[in-house]
Amino acid sequence: MSQNPDRSDPLNIAGSLIADKYRIDHAVGEGGFSVVYRAEHVIWKQPVAVKCFTLLGGAPAEQREQLLQAFIQEGKLMTELSSRSAAIVQARDIGTFNAPDGQWLPYMVLEWLDGRPLDRVLFDETGEGAPPRDLRATMALLESAAIALDLVHSRNIAHRDIKPANLFVIGQPRDASTFVKVLDFGIAKVMADHAAAATALAQTGKDITAFTPSYGAPEQFSRTHGATGPWTDVFAMALIMIEVMLGGAPALQGDDYLQLAVASRDPSRRPTPRTLGLTVSDEVEAVFAKALAVAPADRFPTMGRFWSALHRAVFPEDPAWALSAGGGSLAPPSGAPSPRASAPRLPSSPRISLQAQTAPTMAAPSTAPGPPPALTSQPVAVAGSSAAGDAAAPRSKGPLFFGGVALALAAGGAITWSLLRGAAPAEEASRSAPVATASATAAAPAASATAAAAALPERRTECPAGMVLVPGGKFFMGSDEPEFKLWQPAHKVTIDTFCIDVHEVTAGDYKACSDKGECKRPPAAPDFPNTSGAPAAAHQKTLTALAEQCTFGKPELAKHPINCLPWSLANAYCEVHGKRLPTEAEWEYAARGSDGRKFPWGDKPGDQTFMNACGTECTAWEKARGLTPSERMYEADDGFPGTAPVGSFPNGRTRFGADDVVGNVWEWTADWFETYKDEEQVNPKGAPAGDRKAIRGGAYNGGFALWLNPAFRYHQLATASAPGIGFRCAARL
Known part of the structure; x- marks a missing residue:
């Protein structure tokens, strides 16, 4: 590639040495959120691309560490993906520096690619x-x-x-x-x-x-x-x-x-x-x-x-x-x-x-915006993620929009601590992505009718021990109440008969499965996204404190629900036992039935005798560990600052006989999260794929009355684990 000494230098850093090993040569692309420079690795004597994220140059000092950690994670993702495919650009380093004008800038070092982005190729070929x-x-x-x-x-x-x-x-x-x-x-x-x-x-x-x-x-x-x-x-x-x-x-x-x-x-x-x-x-x-x-x-x-x-x-x-x-x-x-x-x-x-x-x-989230005008109209050798990311668009093909901010949905003004702790995810419709992906499997070749019939197990007429029967029927799933958009609209759903666990799966039951070598041990500490904007150190402090409330391997908590495990481990446990996770529709129907009741137990609000949610005990536990207190569901002590033994709140039992569908822990469902459609459905399932699974029921740290409604729904990364999330299994008859 020929050198062009007249190329502009938007950040005035040409000739600078970054991280003692990247000598900046010249800019090759500038877009709405970044400037890409060609540089040389002075030790290896090889060209690299240095992408400087100017959009974040004005980030407050208290947010910079968090931003850097986010870039580290994305660089790690890109490195992992590129190690599996030569058709994905390689990320090689990451860091920050201060430009001559004092601007703080995070940067990513990428492999240098000689070539052109496809939009430039098409433009040149047309000419x-x-x-x-x-x-x-x-x-x-x-x-x-x-x-x-x-x-x-x-x-x-x-x-x-x-x-x-x-x-x-x-x-x-x-x-x-x-x-x-x-x-x-x-x-x-x-x-x-x-x-x-x-x-x-x-x-x-x-x-x-x-x-x-x-x-x-x-x-x-x-x-x-x-x-x-x-x-x-x-x-x-x-x-x-x-x-x-x-x-x-x-x-x-x-x-x-x-x-x-x-x-x-x-x-x-x-x-x-x-x-x-x-x-x-x-x-x-x-x-x-x-x-x-x-x-x-x-x-x-x-x-x-x-x-x-x-x-x-x-x-x-x-x-x-x-x-x-x-x-x-x-x-x-x-x-x-x-x-x-x-x-x-x-x-x-x-x-x-x-x-x-x-x-x-885990799903990779939304990426960058459309390309702005090029620094030059001539074809150039462009670094990985330079022209393609946000630079050198040779022609107008409609409006281009830069950057990206996910919209947050607020329930009653704010949902803070319980979300931060991983009891529920950040409220963002854009990453339900779903998110998130269910296996996209094709139908297997059909066997003969005789062979298929011979392979079918004998149909059960009653539920296995530890499960309750939920007779099939119709109900209006969701709610038209305006307080929370994610449960709208109410739509008619028909559900076949199924069985569901009376209790959330306990830590003791899960350990027994693990001891047999059938189930993988869950992580020792929780791991969920930092959605609050808190500094990385504060988030780590929260994770360390909450590890106390993970229940696996603690004999005194054997009767408490298993928690701190990602969706995949919950799903695997159910499969080992010949069951599966319930769909969202099954979970909600099991919690409320057909009669439209507002709460699992009826139409009257419950108190600390109906559920394990956040009361004065919750506040005391958090204050003792230097954590910001959560919103409280009631001004009383329910006796459990964390999880409670399953079945401890019989007043909250559903009409079908299931316990703790509200409170104690959120419950993983089988479905990838997606917004509802206003149409009648039969045995509906969630999105075909995504990165976030639907969770239901609220947890011990819940402080918002909306969570008591069985229609309330949230989503969380399938890879996340939190003390506020557990599960129960379901099975078809």
């Missing part, structure tokens, strides 16, 4: 008069990115800002050796999650979104469509593929945010290939129609599902491109056609291997 690519050539170009995204989706991580500027093309775009890398995993998460970002955004005067509207899925414009997740990336990739086939013309048409929102969500005109004038087969049009469906549940749940369906549509003569029934890898036989074979590619190009199953692990 050169190159013909648009057909579908096979488009698939060949984007194949490596699709594989990388499916790898990420298999771990329930979503990018949420897939766009041409975040797809970096290495090599000649139409050459056999071209390779595309995905940039900017996790960057906008930090921007969206911290008040410092909100303050800086307000100073910019720009509209606030956590995605690029030109590639936004309906759920990104409005949470009424559901949660974001891997399916959001599928929507964006489908738009990008159409844009490539159109020679650079965007698939979503609109001059401003509102017009793009309408175009993304208009059910009467989906931006499919045929709608935009491209000639494709019926099968290909159907695949794109599914990928671009308005409702997330109607889309392919992962990139692997989308890519596999495209292969089947483009190569119908080759069934080997289909994913295996168990969601295994896609490995065509020798000589099978591939998009690389149809484009000007080397015959030895690697075949796709897409892992279709997903796992309930």
